[in-house]
Amino acid sequence: MQNKTKIFIQKFGGTSIGIPSNVRNIQIVINENSDKQIIVLSAFTKVTDLLIDIVNNLKNLNYDDALKLLSNLHNIHFEWIVQLSNSQYQKDKLIAQLDQLTEQIRSIIQGIRIINEVSDNVEKRIIAFGEILSTSLFYILISDQDKNIAFLNAFEIIEKNDTNINVNSDIINELLEENDIIITQGFICLENGKISNLGRGGSDYSAALIGAAISAHQINIWTDVDGILTASPKIFNQTESLDFISFTQIRELAKYGAKVLHVDTILPAIENDINVKILNTSNLKFQGTLISKTRATKKFSISMLNNISIIQIERTDDEEYFNKILKSIKNITLNKLNLLEVISNIDNTQIYYTKQDNQSNYSIICIVNPDINLISEVIKDFDYVYNSSDKTLKIFLSSDISEKLLNLIYEKLKLSLNK
Numbered sequence: 001m002q003n004k005t006k007i008f009i010q011k012f013g014g015t016s017i018g019i020p021s022n023v024r025n026i027q028i029v030i031n032e033n034s035d036k037q038i039i040v041l042s043a044f045t046k047v048t049d050l051l052i053d054i055v056n057n058l059k060n061l062n063y064d065d066a067l068k069l070l071s072n073l074h075n076i077h078f079e080w081i082v083q084l085s086n087s088q089y090q091k092d093k094l095i096a097q098l099d100q101l102t103e104q105i106r107s108i109i110q111g112i113r114i115i116n117e118v119s120d121n122v123e124k125r126i127i128a129f130g131e132i133l134s135t136s137l138f139y140i141l142i143s144d145q146d147k148n149i150a151f152l153n154a155f156e157i158i159e160k161n162d163t164n165i166n167v168n169s170d171i172i173n174e175l176l177e178e179n180d181i182i183i184t185q186g187f188i189c190l191e192n193g194k195i196s197n198l199g200r201g202g203s204d205y206s207a208a209l210i211g212a213a214i215s216a217h218q219i220n221i222w223t224d225v226d227g228i229l230t231a232s233p234k235i236f237n238q239t240e241s242l243d244f245i246s247f248t249q250i251r252e253l254a255k256y257g258a259k260v261l262h263v264d265t266i267l268p269a270i271e272n273d274i275n276v277k278i279l280n281t282s283n284l285k286f287q288g289t290l291i292s293k294t295r296a297t298k299k300f301s302i303s304m305l306n307n308i309s310i311i312q313i314e315r316t317d318d319e320e321y322f323n324k325i326l327k328s329i330k331n332i333t334l335n336k337l338n339l340l341e342v343i344s345n346i347d348n349t350q351i352y353y354t355k356q357d358n359q360s361n362y363s364i365i366c367i368v369n370p371d372i373n374l375i376s377e378v379i380k381d382f383d384y385v386y387n388s389s390d391k392t393l394k395i396f397l398s399s400d401i402s403e404k405l406l407n408l409i410y411e412k413l414k415l416s417l418n419k
Helices: 020-032 047-059 063-084 088-115 120-127 129-142 169-178 202-213 247-255 263-271 319-336 372-379 399-417
Strands: 007-012 036-041 149-151 158-160 165-167 181-185 188-191 194-197 218-223 244-246 275-280 289-292 301-305 309-314 338-344 348-354 362-368 383-387 392-398
Touching: 007 020, 007 202, 020 063, 020 129, 036 129, 036 169, 036 202, 047 063, 047 088, 047 120, 047 129, 063 088, 063 129, 088 120, 088 129, 120 129, 120 194, 129 149, 129 181, 158 202, 165 202, 169 181, 169 202, 181 202, 188 202, 202 218, 202 263, 218 263, 244 247, 247 263, 247 289, 247 301, 247 362, 263 275, 263 289, 301 399, 362 399, 372 399, 392 399
Parallel strands: 007 036, 007 218, 036 181, 149 181, 158 188, 218 275, 244 289
Antiparallel strands: 158 165, 188 194, 275 289, 301 362, 309 348, 338 348, 362 392, 383 392
Protein backbone atom coordinates (compact mmCIF):
# COMPACT_ATOMS: atom_id res chain seq x y z
CA MET A 1 0.00 0.00 0.00
CA GLN A 2 2.85 2.37 0.77
CA ASN A 3 3.93 2.24 -2.88
CA LYS A 4 0.52 3.45 -4.05
CA THR A 5 -0.44 5.97 -1.41
CA LYS A 6 1.53 8.72 0.32
CA ILE A 7 1.36 8.56 4.10
CA PHE A 8 2.08 11.65 6.18
CA ILE A 9 2.86 11.60 9.89
CA GLN A 10 1.48 14.77 11.51
CA LYS A 11 2.83 15.28 15.02
CA PHE A 12 1.26 18.09 17.06
CA GLY A 13 2.86 19.25 20.32
CA GLY A 14 1.26 20.49 23.51
CA THR A 15 0.87 24.12 22.43
CA SER A 16 -0.81 22.93 19.23
CA ILE A 17 -3.38 20.56 20.68
CA GLY A 18 -3.91 22.42 23.97
CA ILE A 19 -4.80 25.86 22.58
CA PRO A 20 -8.30 26.04 21.00
CA SER A 21 -7.30 28.44 18.20
CA ASN A 22 -4.51 26.08 17.23
CA VAL A 23 -6.84 23.08 17.35
CA ARG A 24 -8.96 24.74 14.69
CA ASN A 25 -5.81 25.07 12.60
CA ILE A 26 -5.06 21.38 13.17
CA GLN A 27 -8.48 20.59 11.71
CA ILE A 28 -7.68 22.74 8.68
CA VAL A 29 -4.35 20.93 8.18
CA ILE A 30 -6.02 17.52 8.36
CA ASN A 31 -8.89 18.46 6.06
CA GLU A 32 -6.68 20.03 3.39
CA ASN A 33 -4.43 16.96 3.10
CA SER A 34 -5.94 14.37 0.76
CA ASP A 35 -3.30 11.73 1.58
CA LYS A 36 -3.37 9.14 4.33
CA GLN A 37 -2.41 10.65 7.69
CA ILE A 38 -1.32 9.43 11.10
CA ILE A 39 -1.92 12.10 13.74
CA VAL A 40 0.45 11.83 16.71
CA LEU A 41 -0.57 14.02 19.65
CA SER A 42 1.23 15.19 22.77
CA ALA A 43 -0.56 16.03 26.01
CA PHE A 44 -1.90 19.57 26.35
CA THR A 45 0.82 22.05 27.23
CA LYS A 46 1.83 21.84 30.95
CA VAL A 47 -0.45 18.82 31.54
CA THR A 48 2.42 16.32 31.82
CA ASP A 49 4.04 18.60 34.43
CA LEU A 50 0.71 18.67 36.28
CA LEU A 51 0.52 14.87 36.26
CA ILE A 52 4.10 14.66 37.55
CA ASP A 53 3.09 17.04 40.37
CA ILE A 54 0.20 14.69 41.19
CA VAL A 55 2.62 11.75 41.34
CA ASN A 56 5.04 13.68 43.57
CA ASN A 57 2.23 14.58 45.98
CA LEU A 58 1.18 10.95 46.09
CA LYS A 59 4.74 9.89 46.88
CA ASN A 60 4.74 12.39 49.76
CA LEU A 61 1.30 11.11 50.92
CA ASN A 62 -0.31 14.48 50.15
CA TYR A 63 -3.53 12.95 48.86
CA ASP A 64 -5.74 16.02 49.25
CA ASP A 65 -3.27 18.11 47.24
CA ALA A 66 -3.14 15.41 44.57
CA LEU A 67 -6.95 15.49 44.29
CA LYS A 68 -6.90 19.29 43.98
CA LEU A 69 -4.44 18.98 41.11
CA LEU A 70 -6.70 16.37 39.52
CA SER A 71 -9.52 18.92 39.69
CA ASN A 72 -7.24 21.43 37.90
CA LEU A 73 -6.52 18.79 35.26
CA HIS A 74 -10.24 18.28 34.71
CA ASN A 75 -10.84 22.05 34.44
CA ILE A 76 -8.12 22.52 31.81
CA HIS A 77 -9.73 19.94 29.54
CA PHE A 78 -13.27 21.08 30.37
CA GLU A 79 -12.49 24.63 29.20
CA TRP A 80 -11.03 23.19 26.00
CA ILE A 81 -14.28 21.29 25.41
CA VAL A 82 -16.44 24.36 26.04
CA GLN A 83 -14.52 26.41 23.48
CA LEU A 84 -14.36 23.76 20.77
CA SER A 85 -17.62 21.80 20.90
CA ASN A 86 -19.68 22.08 17.73
CA SER A 87 -22.98 20.99 19.31
CA GLN A 88 -24.55 20.14 22.64
CA TYR A 89 -24.48 16.47 21.67
CA GLN A 90 -20.74 16.61 20.97
CA LYS A 91 -20.13 18.60 24.15
CA ASP A 92 -21.96 16.02 26.27
CA LYS A 93 -19.99 13.23 24.62
CA LEU A 94 -16.66 14.99 25.26
CA ILE A 95 -17.52 15.74 28.89
CA ALA A 96 -18.55 12.13 29.46
CA GLN A 97 -15.17 10.96 28.10
CA LEU A 98 -13.31 13.50 30.24
CA ASP A 99 -15.22 12.45 33.36
CA GLN A 100 -14.53 8.78 32.67
CA LEU A 101 -10.76 9.28 32.28
CA THR A 102 -10.36 11.59 35.28
CA GLU A 103 -12.36 9.10 37.34
CA GLN A 104 -9.84 6.43 36.36
CA ILE A 105 -7.07 8.64 37.77
CA ARG A 106 -9.12 9.22 40.92
CA SER A 107 -9.48 5.44 41.37
CA ILE A 108 -5.71 5.01 41.05
CA ILE A 109 -5.20 7.71 43.70
CA GLN A 110 -7.64 5.95 46.02
CA GLY A 111 -5.77 2.68 45.53
CA ILE A 112 -2.46 4.36 46.36
CA ARG A 113 -4.06 5.87 49.46
CA ILE A 114 -4.83 2.38 50.71
CA ILE A 115 -1.37 0.90 50.20
CA ASN A 116 0.67 4.13 50.69
CA GLU A 117 3.00 3.28 47.82
CA VAL A 118 3.55 4.52 44.27
CA SER A 119 5.22 1.91 42.10
CA ASP A 120 7.18 2.81 38.99
CA ASN A 121 4.48 1.20 36.84
CA VAL A 122 1.70 3.21 38.48
CA GLU A 123 3.70 6.44 38.13
CA LYS A 124 4.13 5.89 34.39
CA ARG A 125 0.47 4.95 34.04
CA ILE A 126 -0.64 8.22 35.66
CA ILE A 127 1.71 10.32 33.51
CA ALA A 128 0.39 8.60 30.35
CA PHE A 129 -3.07 10.09 30.96
CA GLY A 130 -1.94 13.39 29.41
CA GLU A 131 -1.72 11.84 25.94
CA ILE A 132 -4.68 9.54 26.53
CA LEU A 133 -6.85 12.57 27.35
CA SER A 134 -5.69 14.68 24.39
CA THR A 135 -6.14 11.91 21.81
CA SER A 136 -9.48 10.65 23.18
CA LEU A 137 -10.99 14.13 23.19
CA PHE A 138 -9.58 15.12 19.81
CA TYR A 139 -10.86 11.90 18.24
CA ILE A 140 -14.40 12.69 19.40
CA LEU A 141 -14.02 16.28 18.21
CA ILE A 142 -13.19 15.34 14.62
CA SER A 143 -14.91 11.96 14.27
CA ASP A 144 -18.00 13.47 12.61
CA GLN A 145 -15.97 14.79 9.67
CA ASP A 146 -16.35 13.38 6.19
CA LYS A 147 -13.33 11.11 6.54
CA ASN A 148 -12.77 7.58 7.82
CA ILE A 149 -10.97 8.04 11.13
CA ALA A 150 -9.57 5.35 13.44
CA PHE A 151 -8.34 5.61 17.02
CA LEU A 152 -5.26 3.60 17.96
CA ASN A 153 -3.56 3.48 21.35
CA ALA A 154 0.22 3.82 20.99
CA PHE A 155 0.82 1.04 23.52
CA GLU A 156 -0.84 -1.36 21.05
CA ILE A 157 1.87 -0.73 18.46
CA ILE A 158 5.02 0.54 20.22
CA GLU A 159 6.79 -1.74 22.67
CA LYS A 160 10.21 -1.33 24.22
CA ASN A 161 12.52 -3.56 26.22
CA ASP A 162 16.03 -3.15 27.59
CA THR A 163 17.64 -3.11 24.14
CA ASN A 164 15.03 -2.47 21.44
CA ILE A 165 11.92 -0.54 20.51
CA ASN A 166 9.55 -2.36 18.16
CA VAL A 167 6.67 -0.93 16.14
CA ASN A 168 3.90 -3.23 14.89
CA SER A 169 3.53 -1.91 11.35
CA ASP A 170 0.98 -4.63 10.45
CA ILE A 171 -1.65 -3.14 12.75
CA ILE A 172 -1.03 0.34 11.35
CA ASN A 173 -1.19 -0.76 7.72
CA GLU A 174 -4.37 -2.75 8.28
CA LEU A 175 -6.06 0.33 9.75
CA LEU A 176 -4.80 2.50 6.90
CA GLU A 177 -6.38 0.12 4.38
CA GLU A 178 -9.81 1.07 5.71
CA ASN A 179 -9.23 4.58 7.07
CA ASP A 180 -7.92 7.94 5.89
CA ILE A 181 -6.70 9.03 9.31
CA ILE A 182 -5.35 7.36 12.46
CA ILE A 183 -5.27 9.24 15.76
CA THR A 184 -2.66 8.02 18.25
CA GLN A 185 -0.55 9.17 21.16
CA GLY A 186 3.02 10.31 21.22
CA PHE A 187 5.33 9.61 24.16
CA ILE A 188 3.63 6.50 25.58
CA CYS A 189 4.38 2.86 24.81
CA LEU A 190 4.30 -0.62 26.33
CA GLU A 191 7.13 -2.03 28.44
CA ASN A 192 7.03 -5.48 30.03
CA GLY A 193 3.28 -5.57 29.54
CA LYS A 194 2.74 -2.23 31.32
CA ILE A 195 2.10 1.28 30.03
CA SER A 196 5.38 3.21 29.95
CA ASN A 197 6.90 6.10 27.99
CA LEU A 198 9.74 6.96 25.62
CA GLY A 199 11.19 9.74 27.77
CA ARG A 200 12.06 13.33 26.95
CA GLY A 201 11.03 14.35 23.44
CA GLY A 202 9.01 11.16 23.27
CA SER A 203 6.25 12.43 21.00
CA ASP A 204 8.71 13.39 18.27
CA TYR A 205 10.32 9.99 18.77
CA SER A 206 6.95 8.25 18.42
CA ALA A 207 6.33 10.07 15.14
CA ALA A 208 9.77 9.11 13.82
CA LEU A 209 9.43 5.46 14.89
CA ILE A 210 6.01 5.10 13.27
CA GLY A 211 7.14 6.92 10.14
CA ALA A 212 10.19 4.69 9.79
CA ALA A 213 8.17 1.51 10.41
CA ILE A 214 5.69 2.20 7.59
CA SER A 215 8.04 4.10 5.23
CA ALA A 216 6.03 7.31 5.48
CA HIS A 217 6.41 9.92 2.77
CA GLN A 218 7.18 12.70 5.28
CA ILE A 219 6.96 13.53 8.97
CA ASN A 220 5.58 16.96 9.85
CA ILE A 221 6.33 18.22 13.36
CA TRP A 222 4.05 21.12 14.27
CA THR A 223 5.36 23.58 16.86
CA ASP A 224 4.76 27.19 17.96
CA VAL A 225 7.59 28.84 15.97
CA ASP A 226 8.39 29.26 12.28
CA GLY A 227 10.68 26.26 11.95
CA ILE A 228 14.45 26.47 12.37
CA LEU A 229 15.62 30.07 12.69
CA THR A 230 18.91 31.88 12.27
CA ALA A 231 18.88 32.49 16.05
CA SER A 232 16.62 32.21 19.07
CA PRO A 233 13.63 34.60 18.83
CA LYS A 234 13.77 34.87 22.63
CA ILE A 235 17.13 36.65 22.30
CA PHE A 236 16.86 38.49 18.97
CA ASN A 237 13.96 40.44 17.50
CA GLN A 238 15.01 39.96 13.89
CA THR A 239 15.46 36.33 12.87
CA GLU A 240 14.92 34.51 9.62
CA SER A 241 13.54 31.04 9.00
CA LEU A 242 15.60 28.46 7.15
CA ASP A 243 13.96 26.70 4.22
CA PHE A 244 16.02 23.57 4.83
CA ILE A 245 18.87 22.27 6.94
CA SER A 246 20.80 19.00 7.15
CA PHE A 247 20.43 16.65 10.10
CA THR A 248 24.12 17.13 10.96
CA GLN A 249 23.69 20.90 11.08
CA ILE A 250 20.56 20.91 13.26
CA ARG A 251 22.13 18.31 15.54
CA GLU A 252 25.05 20.67 16.22
CA LEU A 253 22.72 23.60 16.92
CA ALA A 254 20.59 21.50 19.27
CA LYS A 255 23.68 20.24 21.06
CA TYR A 256 24.58 23.85 21.82
CA GLY A 257 21.29 25.27 22.97
CA ALA A 258 18.73 25.35 20.12
CA LYS A 259 15.34 24.33 21.57
CA VAL A 260 13.12 23.55 18.55
CA LEU A 261 13.27 19.79 19.06
CA HIS A 262 15.30 17.01 20.63
CA VAL A 263 17.13 16.12 17.46
CA ASP A 264 18.07 12.52 18.20
CA THR A 265 14.37 11.69 18.50
CA ILE A 266 13.99 12.05 14.72
CA LEU A 267 17.02 9.86 13.98
CA PRO A 268 14.90 6.80 13.00
CA ALA A 269 13.34 8.90 10.24
CA ILE A 270 16.63 10.34 8.99
CA GLU A 271 18.28 6.91 8.96
CA ASN A 272 15.44 5.69 6.74
CA ASP A 273 15.72 8.70 4.37
CA ILE A 274 12.40 10.15 5.50
CA ASN A 275 12.36 13.93 5.48
CA VAL A 276 11.13 15.81 8.55
CA LYS A 277 9.49 19.21 8.23
CA ILE A 278 9.14 21.67 11.13
CA LEU A 279 5.94 23.74 10.82
CA ASN A 280 4.02 26.31 12.87
CA THR A 281 0.44 25.51 13.94
CA SER A 282 -0.22 29.21 14.55
CA ASN A 283 1.03 30.23 11.08
CA LEU A 284 -0.30 27.92 8.38
CA LYS A 285 1.13 30.14 5.63
CA PHE A 286 4.66 29.27 6.74
CA GLN A 287 6.09 26.64 4.39
CA GLY A 288 8.28 25.02 7.05
CA THR A 289 11.91 24.02 7.49
CA LEU A 290 12.85 20.71 5.90
CA ILE A 291 15.37 18.51 7.74
CA SER A 292 17.01 15.87 5.59
CA LYS A 293 20.12 13.72 5.64
CA THR A 294 22.15 15.68 3.11
CA ARG A 295 20.57 19.01 2.09
CA ALA A 296 22.55 21.60 4.05
CA THR A 297 21.56 25.23 4.40
CA LYS A 298 23.89 27.90 3.07
CA LYS A 299 22.53 30.42 5.55
CA PHE A 300 24.01 30.74 9.02
CA SER A 301 22.28 29.75 12.24
CA ILE A 302 23.60 30.44 15.72
CA SER A 303 22.99 29.04 19.21
CA MET A 304 24.66 29.27 22.61
CA LEU A 305 25.00 26.94 25.59
CA ASN A 306 25.89 28.17 29.08
CA ASN A 307 27.19 26.42 32.19
CA ILE A 308 30.06 24.72 30.40
CA SER A 309 32.80 23.14 32.50
CA ILE A 310 36.36 22.28 31.44
CA ILE A 311 38.85 19.58 32.33
CA GLN A 312 42.35 20.46 31.17
CA ILE A 313 45.08 17.80 30.91
CA GLU A 314 48.63 19.04 30.58
CA ARG A 315 50.65 17.08 28.04
CA THR A 316 53.69 15.15 29.39
CA ASP A 317 56.77 13.70 27.74
CA ASP A 318 55.36 10.22 28.38
CA GLU A 319 52.88 10.10 25.49
CA GLU A 320 51.53 6.66 26.44
CA TYR A 321 50.82 7.79 30.02
CA PHE A 322 49.17 10.97 28.77
CA ASN A 323 46.88 9.02 26.43
CA LYS A 324 45.86 6.67 29.25
CA ILE A 325 44.86 9.65 31.41
CA LEU A 326 42.96 11.20 28.54
CA LYS A 327 41.11 7.95 27.77
CA SER A 328 40.23 7.47 31.42
CA ILE A 329 38.76 10.97 31.76
CA LYS A 330 36.82 10.59 28.50
CA ASN A 331 35.26 7.39 29.82
CA ILE A 332 34.25 9.14 33.03
CA THR A 333 32.65 12.02 31.14
CA LEU A 334 30.79 9.70 28.79
CA ASN A 335 29.27 7.83 31.74
CA LYS A 336 28.62 10.68 34.14
CA LEU A 337 28.56 13.90 32.09
CA ASN A 338 27.42 15.30 28.77
CA LEU A 339 30.61 15.44 26.70
CA LEU A 340 30.64 18.32 24.21
CA GLU A 341 34.11 18.86 22.75
CA VAL A 342 37.64 17.48 23.13
CA ILE A 343 40.25 19.95 21.85
CA SER A 344 43.92 18.93 21.74
CA ASN A 345 46.93 21.13 21.03
CA ILE A 346 50.69 20.98 21.59
CA ASP A 347 50.57 21.78 25.33
CA ASN A 348 47.33 20.23 26.57
CA THR A 349 43.94 18.70 25.88
CA GLN A 350 40.74 20.42 27.02
CA ILE A 351 37.50 18.52 27.57
CA TYR A 352 34.31 20.62 27.53
CA TYR A 353 31.23 19.16 29.20
CA THR A 354 27.97 19.93 30.98
CA LYS A 355 26.51 18.31 34.06
CA GLN A 356 22.93 18.49 35.28
CA ASP A 357 22.36 21.20 37.93
CA ASN A 358 26.00 22.26 37.58
CA GLN A 359 26.66 26.01 37.51
CA SER A 360 29.81 27.28 35.81
CA ASN A 361 31.07 30.45 34.18
CA TYR A 362 31.88 29.24 30.68
CA SER A 363 29.83 29.24 27.46
CA ILE A 364 30.08 27.92 23.92
CA ILE A 365 28.66 29.71 20.90
CA CYS A 366 27.92 27.42 17.96
CA ILE A 367 27.50 28.77 14.42
CA VAL A 368 26.48 26.64 11.47
CA ASN A 369 27.67 27.91 8.10
CA PRO A 370 29.29 31.15 9.35
CA ASP A 371 30.92 33.75 7.15
CA ILE A 372 34.35 33.67 8.81
CA ASN A 373 35.53 36.80 7.01
CA LEU A 374 32.66 38.82 8.42
CA ILE A 375 33.28 37.87 12.05
CA SER A 376 37.05 37.28 12.08
CA GLU A 377 37.77 40.60 13.77
CA VAL A 378 35.12 39.97 16.45
CA ILE A 379 36.35 36.50 17.43
CA LYS A 380 40.12 36.96 17.06
CA ASP A 381 40.77 37.21 20.82
CA PHE A 382 38.81 34.06 21.73
CA ASP A 383 39.53 30.36 21.61
CA TYR A 384 37.58 28.69 18.86
CA VAL A 385 37.57 25.68 16.57
CA TYR A 386 36.30 25.61 12.99
CA ASN A 387 35.41 22.37 11.23
CA SER A 388 35.73 23.10 7.53
CA SER A 389 34.13 19.81 6.46
CA ASP A 390 30.73 20.59 7.99
CA LYS A 391 31.28 24.37 8.24
CA THR A 392 30.68 24.56 11.99
CA LEU A 393 32.35 27.09 14.29
CA LYS A 394 32.52 26.79 18.08
CA ILE A 395 33.71 29.70 20.20
CA PHE A 396 34.72 29.15 23.84
CA LEU A 397 34.39 32.12 26.19
CA SER A 398 33.54 33.38 29.65
CA SER A 399 29.80 33.58 30.36
CA ASP A 400 29.98 37.16 31.62
CA ILE A 401 30.67 38.40 28.08
CA SER A 402 28.91 35.67 26.10
CA GLU A 403 25.67 37.58 25.40
CA LYS A 404 27.59 40.67 24.28
CA LEU A 405 29.71 38.63 21.89
CA LEU A 406 26.66 36.71 20.68
CA ASN A 407 24.98 39.98 19.73
CA LEU A 408 28.09 41.33 18.01
CA ILE A 409 28.47 38.16 15.94
CA TYR A 410 24.79 38.08 15.03
CA GLU A 411 24.80 41.70 13.87
CA LYS A 412 27.78 40.94 11.63
CA LEU A 413 26.33 37.71 10.25
CA LYS A 414 23.00 39.33 9.40
CA LEU A 415 24.85 41.06 6.59
CA SER A 416 25.39 37.68 4.94
CA LEU A 417 21.62 37.12 4.67
CA ASN A 418 21.40 39.90 2.12
CA LYS A 419 24.11 38.46 -0.10
